[in-house]
Amino acid sequence: MTGVVNAVAVVVAITLSLTAVASFAGASRAQAPPVVPGGGHHRVACLLAHLDTACLELAAPERLIAVSAFDHGAASHRLGDRPRLSGLDALEAIIDLRPDAVLVSPFDAADARAERLREAGIAVIDCGEARGVVTLIPAIHRLGEVFAVPDRAQALARAWRRRFALVAARVPAIGRRGGIYLAVYGDRLFGGTVGTSYHDVLTAAGVPDLAATRWRDWPEYTVEDLIALDPPLIVTKRGMGDVLRRLPGMAGVAACTAADGIVELDSALLDDAGIGMLDAAETLCDAVHPAGR
Numbered sequence: 001m002t003g004v005v006n007a008v009a010v011v012v013a014i015t016l017s018l019t020a021v022a023s024f025a026g027a028s029r030a031q032a033p034p035v036v037p038g039g040g041h042h043r044v045a046c047l048l049a050h051l052d053t054a055c056l057e058l059a060a061p062e063r064l065i066a067v068s069a070f071d072h073g074a075a076s077h078r079l080g081d082r083p084r085l086s087g088l089d090a091l092e093a094i095i096d097l098r099p100d101a102v103l104v105s106p107f108d109a110a111d112a113r114a115e116r117l118r119e120a121g122i123a124v125i126d127c128g129e130a131r132g133v134v135t136l137i138p139a140i141h142r143l144g145e146v147f148a149v150p151d152r153a154q155a156l157a158r159a160w161r162r163r164f165a166l167v168a169a170r171v172p173a174i175g176r177r178g179g180i181y182l183a184v185y186g187d188r189l190f191g192g193t194v195g196t197s198y199h200d201v202l203t204a205a206g207v208p209d210l211a212a213t214r215w216r217d218w219p220e221y222t223v224e225d226l227i228a229l230d231p232p233l234i235v236t237k238r239g240m241g242d243v244l245r246r247l248p249g250m251a252g253v254a255a256c257t258a259a260d261g262i263v264e265l266d267s268a269l270l271d272d273a274g275i276g277m278l279d280a281a282e283t284l285c286d287a288v289h290p291a292g293r
Contacts, residue, residue, distance in 0.1 A: 235263050
């Protein structure tokens with residue numbers, strides 16, 4: 001009997017391990033996560049910054065009981081006085097709120113702390129990674145299942161995607177300035193290109209992403225990389241433009257010497273990988289392609 005029990009335990013352990021690996025691999029391929037078991041949850045806590053505002057679009061206010069700790073900037077007031085949760089680090093606070101479902105990333109879904117939530121009778125729902133449009137649309141449909149409003153989710157996804165595709169419709173394709181997203185932290189330079197929301201925002205705003213020909217995801221650049229790429233336009237966060245210009249060697253990058261070569265957007269706007277990408281793209285488009293130019 002002991003041998004049977006041990007064998008079962010081994011099978012369960014292997015199954016859990018394979019499930020976690022499959023979740024990680026599937027997320028890397030930007031696939032939709034598996035179907036939500038059940039649905040129509042009434043007390044939902046969202047730990048995902050990119051889905052906070054989408055939840056508000058789909059759920060009755062009382063059904064979204066907590067959101068992520070991400071600073072949504074000008075949109076923060078829409079979240080009201082709901083508790084802000086710093087992911088699974090706020091495990092005890094999450095349990096104390098007594099949600100019936102918690103929205104998490106694939107990585108948190110495989111975290112040992114997520115098992116504590118399950119043991120407390122809380123559904124842990126994997127809503128996928130935050131990699132821009134390719135993961136946002138499936139995530140919106142997932143929220144439709146969570147809140148049992150699939151038609152509303154379908155309408156939101158369709159309308160949002162249509163508007164996002166038309167942001168730069170007024171801008172002629174010929175003559176658009178290429179650019180990159182770039183952020184500086186200390187003396188280190190980081191980008192965001194294919195496979196991220198930064199790439200999608202640039203593209204939607206009518207700014208061809210020059211980094212996409214060589215990099216993907218969130219590359220770390222050297223000054224030499226940027227001099228070789230020589231983008232005429234750099235999109236960065238508020239306050240980083242002057243820092244970039246002062247870095248040794250950056251005078252060799254065209255964008256750093258042109259008066260309109262660096263465009264700064266609020267961090268909360270630029271870092272939003274959810275439906276806020278639409279606002280970011282519209283703001284960037286207006287900045288780079290003012291009406292009448």
